[in-house]
Amino acid sequence: AKWQKIDVENRSQDELYEMEQTFNEMIDYLKDNFEKQEIFVSDASHELKTPISIVKSYSQLLERRGIDNPALVKESIEAIDSEADRMQKLVEQMLSLAKNKQIAVMQQVDLVELSEETTNTFRSAYSRQVTFEKSTDSLVVNGNKDQLEQIIYILIDNALKYSKNEVNVKISENNNQVVFKVRDLGKGIPKEEQERIFERFYRMDKARSRDTGGTGLGLAIAKAITNEHRGDLSVTSKMGEGSTFTLRLPLVKES
Ligand code: ADP
Numbered sequence: 525a526k527w528q529k530i531d532v533e534n535r536s537q538d539e540l541y542e543m544e545q546t547f548n549e550m551i552d553y554l555k556d557n558f559e560k561q562e563i564f565v566s567d568a569s570h571e572l573k574t575p576i577s578i579v580k581s582y583s584q585l586l587e588r589r590g591i592d593n594p595a596l597v598k599e600s601i602e603a604i605d606s607e608a609d610r611m612q613k614l615v616e617q618m619l620s621l622a623k624n625k626q627i628a629v630m631q632q633v634d635l636v637e638l639s640e641e642t643t644n645t646f647r648s649a650y651s652r653q654v655t656f657e658k659s660t661d662s663l664v665v666n667g668n669k670d671q672l673e674q675i676i677y678i679l680i681d682n683a684l685k686y687s688k689n690e691v692n693v694k695i696s697e698n699n700n701q702v703v704f705k706v707r708d709l710g711k712g713i714p715k716e717e718q719e720r721i722f723e724r725f726y727r728m729d730k731a732r733s734r735d736t737g738g739t740g741l742g743l744a745i746a747k748a749i750t751n752e753h754r755g756d757l758s759v760t761s762k763m764g765e766g767s768t769f770t771l772r773l774p775l776v777k778e779s
Contacts, residue, residue: 567725568618571739575607575614610737617741620674621724624748628668632776635672635702636663636695642676643693646684653690654680663695663702664776671749672773675757676704678742679769683708685736687766701772709766718759722747746771 532540582600590597636658647654665672683691687710694705713721713728720726725740727733733740743757750757753773761767 564724568614571614571725572611575611578607579604610739613737614739614741617739617745620745621741621748624671624745624752628671628752630666630668632664633667633669633672634662634664635704635773636661638669638673639676639693639695639704642673643680646680650684652684654684655690655692657692657694659696663697665702665753665773666776667753667773668749672753675746675749675771678746679706679771682706682742683710683767683769685738686710697775700775702775704771704773705768707766707768712763712765713759713761713767714763718761721759722757 535543582603586597586600590600640656640658643654643656646652680691680693683706687708689709692705692707694707696703717728721728722743724744726744727738727740732738747757750771750773755771755773757769757771759767759769
């Protein structure tokens with residue numbers, strides 16, 4: 525928007541007061557966003573520092589003691605490779621978060637079809653019990669197919685990562701909304717953590733999450749995409765019983 529010169533003299537006190545309010549709100553909004561960006565950059569750098577220093581120390585180790593030490597060479601190469609994978613994943617996820625802000629191509633997407641396909645892929649890839657239940661054969665939403673698939677992927681992937689038993693995926697419709705649920709029987713998420721897990725880089729158990737390839741960005745990405753789609757993503761969980769993540773999106777039509 526272009527800045528317009530405001531003719532202050534011909535305005536009433538009320539109008540001026542209102543303008544001042546709007547201006548202050550704008551400044552607060554910009555400040556808030558700027559601070560969030562700063563936090564993101566600082567968290568991202570912090571997350572990248574660990575794999576970089578691991579790679580660095582292994583390469584120095586190789587340089588000093590690599591010759592005639594095949595076991596060390598093997599160990600170092602494996603570690604470097606896995607840290608490179610981690611950095612790649614982090615960068616991809618950070619880009620994905622940045623991209624969500626751009627307008628994605630929207631189309632009509634059948635969420636029953638998409639979620640059934642994604643569930644089947646997981647079932648074969650992990651050889652784990654992943655059940656799928658649908659209330660109807662087709663539920664269409666307006667959205668970006670790749671991004672919606674990403675949400676489904678993140679939720680099922682987490683359910684499998686953080687539990688050992690079967691995972692249930694369920695899709696139905698309620699009040700003109702598509703309701704997509706992923707339930708696990710894992711150890712659960714304490715009440716006080718249930719909001720924080722959607723924050724960028726937040727992990728309940730950093731070490732454990734790192735072992736399973738976790739970055740703490742998955743749910744932040746899922747939440748950002750959901751918001752872009754005017755939907756809602758939430759969790760209910762009971763310690764020792766498991767967690768259920770629920771995605772709600774405006775329904776376009778059902779067949
Ligand atoms: P990560 O890459 O660490 O999995 P996410 O943003 O996807 O990052 O999740 C953030 C944190 O929330 C995880 O580190 C984990 O502690 C917790 N979490 C996510 N999904 C589940 C789940 N199904 N059961 C238990 N904890 C979960």
